[in-house]
Amino acid sequence: MSVIDDVVSVAIHPAIGVARVGNSRASFFVGPESPGRHPSESEQLRDPAGGFKRQAARFRLFGRDASGRVICEIGANDATIRWKVHLANKKAAWFAFEQALDIPASKGDLPGVRPIASPLRNRDVQGGARAGLIVDPGPRTVSASGPGGAMAFDSGTFLGSRVDLGSALMEDDGSLIVLGGFGEAASPRGEPISDFANNPGWHDDVSDGPVDATVEIAGRGHVPVLGAWVIVCPPNFAPGITPIVTGWDLVLEVMAGIHPGLSLSRPVFGEHIQPLLERVSQSQWVNSGFALQFGWGSPADLADSALLARLNDPGEAARALRQAVFAWFRNPDYSLTQADRIPAIYGDAVLIDPRTQDPREWMAILASQYGWLRRWAEGDFVPGLRPPSPALSALPPAERAAALDRAALEDTAGGPFHPGIEYTWPLRQPILYDPRNPFRIKRRSLPEPTLPAELTSSLALAPGGPLDGSTAGDITRWMAVPWQTDTASCLSAYEDYAGEYLPTFWPARVPNDVITEEGYRTIVDTHAPRDLRYAAFSVGRRRKWLRGFSYANADTPRPPSVPLSDAFVKNWPTVGLVARKPGPTNLPGMPSTLWVETDRGAGGGAGPAGALTLSPDAPETAAQRAGGPPPHPFRTRRSSRL
Numbered sequence: 001m002s003v004i005d006d007v008v009s010v011a012i013h014p015a016i017g018v019a020r021v022g023n024s025r026a027s028f029f030v031g032p033e034s035p036g037r038h039p040s041e042s043e044q045l046r047d048p049a050g051g052f053k054r055q056a057a058r059f060r061l062f063g064r065d066a067s068g069r070v071i072c073e074i075g076a077n078d079a080t081i082r083w084k085v086h087l088a089n090k091k092a093a094w095f096a097f098e099q100a101l102d103i104p105a106s107k108g109d110l111p112g113v114r115p116i117a118s119p120l121r122n123r124d125v126q127g128g129a130r131a132g133l134i135v136d137p138g139p140r141t142v143s144a145s146g147p148g149g150a151m152a153f154d155s156g157t158f159l160g161s162r163v164d165l166g167s168a169l170m171e172d173d174g175s176l177i178v179l180g181g182f183g184e185a186a187s188p189r190g191e192p193i194s195d196f197a198n199n200p201g202w203h204d205d206v207s208d209g210p211v212d213a214t215v216e217i218a219g220r221g222h223v224p225v226l227g228a229w230v231i232v233c234p235p236n237f238a239p240g241i242t243p244i245v246t247g248w249d250l251v252l253e254v255m256a257g258i259h260p261g262l263s264l265s266r267p268v269f270g271e272h273i274q275p276l277l278e279r280v281s282q283s284q285w286v287n288s289g290f291a292l293q294f295g296w297g298s299p300a301d302l303a304d305s306a307l308l309a310r311l312n313d314p315g316e317a318a319r320a321l322r323q324a325v326f327a328w329f330r331n332p333d334y335s336l337t338q339a340d341r342i343p344a345i346y347g348d349a350v351l352i353d354p355r356t357q358d359p360r361e362w363m364a365i366l367a368s369q370y371g372w373l374r375r376w377a378e379g380d381f382v383p384g385l386r387p388p389s390p391a392l393s394a395l396p397p398a399e400r401a402a403a404l405d406r407a408a409l410e411d412t413a414g415g416p417f418h419p420g421i422e423y424t425w426p427l428r429q430p431i432l433y434d435p436r437n438p439f440r441i442k443r444r445s446l447p448e449p450t451l452p453a454e455l456t457s458s459l460a461l462a463p464g465g466p467l468d469g470s471t472a473g474d475i476t477r478w479m480a481v482p483w484q485t486d487t488a489s490c491l492s493a494y495e496d497y498a499g500e501y502l503p504t505f506w507p508a509r510v511p512n513d514v515i516t517e518e519g520y521r522t523i524v525d526t527h528a529p530r531d532l533r534y535a536a537f538s539v540g541r542r543r544k545w546l547r548g549f550s551y552a553n554a555d556t557p558r559p560p561s562v563p564l565s566d567a568f569v570k571n572w573p574t575v576g577l578v579a580r581k582p583g584p585t586n587l588p589g590m591p592s593t594l595w596v597e598t599d600r601g602a603g604g605g606a607g608p609a610g611a612l613t614l615s616p617d618a619p620e621t622a623a624q625r626a627g628g629p630p631p632h633p634f635r636t637r638r639s640s641r642l
Helices: 126-132 247-258 267-286 286-292 305-311 316-327 367-377 399-408 459-463 483-487 518-525 528-539 564-574 623-626
Strands: 011-014 016-020 026-030 054-064 072-074 079-083 140-142 151-152 156-157 161-163 167-168 178-179 207-215 222-223 229-232 577-582 595-598
Touching: 011 207, 011 399, 016 178, 016 399, 026 247, 054 079, 054 207, 054 399, 072 399, 079 167, 079 178, 079 229, 126 156, 140 151, 140 167, 178 207, 229 316, 247 367, 247 399, 267 286, 267 305, 305 316, 316 367, 483 564, 518 528, 518 595
Parallel strands: 016 229, 026 054
Antiparallel strands: 011 054, 016 054, 054 072, 054 178, 079 140, 079 207, 151 167, 156 161, 167 178, 207 222, 207 229, 577 595
């Protein structure tokens, strides 16, 4: 008797898959499928012409027995499989992003603060014409591998112009590959860029939607299939650098509130404490402020093996050290403004104003993470360093399915949400999820209610409202349009009152300060003087990742005919990838691995004629070194134009 005879239902994993846009039309790569593993070498993420490869989301089928336990993976040799995917982009027809609508400042719960009312985008397009603001090619199905086993999402339009949202294909083993768009954004009406998040007349080609399948097992007929969801989001410009708070951390906390059985009985150091500490130090490669505070060679390098060994000790001798580290972290109850705590990251209520009194001006780790740290500081934890991550193929079916769920979301940022990188604040709302099936986005069974011209917190969070069940395009519609204007606005240290490098937004996805390729060559040059090699590693020699876009460039200044944010919309593929490289072998006191900006200036020929020519290593101006970047004109709470 085969194990497949015990299959009574099938579930698609990952429950929430993540794909990313890219401008390469030649090749793609599959996103992380095992926690802690990422295709992070630059040659894997650029095509031969220098284009950004798209990141695909791969979905697999897993059989469950009568108790709901995963017992096997199901492939093309086990069943007849037919996949269905529906992608859409609804950003331009949705409401403007002003601020996360689930925080006190948006609800009007703070003294002297009026509640947020987000107006519709493109209000001049009215009535039935608003359907033209939605890019929706409709659902597509595929049931065969090979040349005929592909489906394209290229028939949707925006104000009459076709928009390609990507494609999907079935592999020989029966799994499904979903690919997003090509990172293209445009305004058919020729509207100018005016805001970091809400630009009238503009579209991009990110998307999201349900992933379903029909599975027919020979001699058994069709079996029920639990569907999944895919989110197509912007590129990851620092693949392998993990955000301090990940999407997995966030969704797991939400799920534990719905399903108490998922709550921890006791934190495990290598599972819940060590990764959080190491991520703080890992940010050293994408932000110079983190490098100074927690980077290589600093007393607070939380990734240092000797320090981790001491922090892994639950005994009384290490109690003072554990409690001191715990005290560094900001309390997520937000009862006080703790500007001196970590992480030094802007929060959901950021106004970039030193006079603000809202504690949510700063980001805190999640309440669940803070609780784990508290118990760890008290010595109530299971010691043990994190083991190496196993390959997906080495895991039994149930663990393989769970690894897919975790790896996809662990590669995303779980905050802050202003609005975010891959998704925004709705993912922390329990109403968004299917209460019967953990980690699954709830499908909308009834039509969405008609909403007024302005969206408030009470309307957004209401039962039956826009979060109570989703259809294609409903997750990404809350994000900035186009995504490039938000990314080019994600800087650090807007005001010099907080320092030259911090706070920041999402450096693990949108880097701030990087070791350049030229600097790396000096570091590993065995013939160069040691003092020059050490100097090339220093914070003072690192360069702004967005130089030439959001930062002036002393050697190749931004052409005055190309508006600042418009330049990034057209030429984003010319930025560098931050990739892992081996460290110097004969330079004492240096790390064995470095993360370096590579491939800057390559773009696979993307972009219009007259695109920017970027000097790879041009220094910032003296004024920038003295005062940091100027406040970005588009990074404001209230949109300037809708």
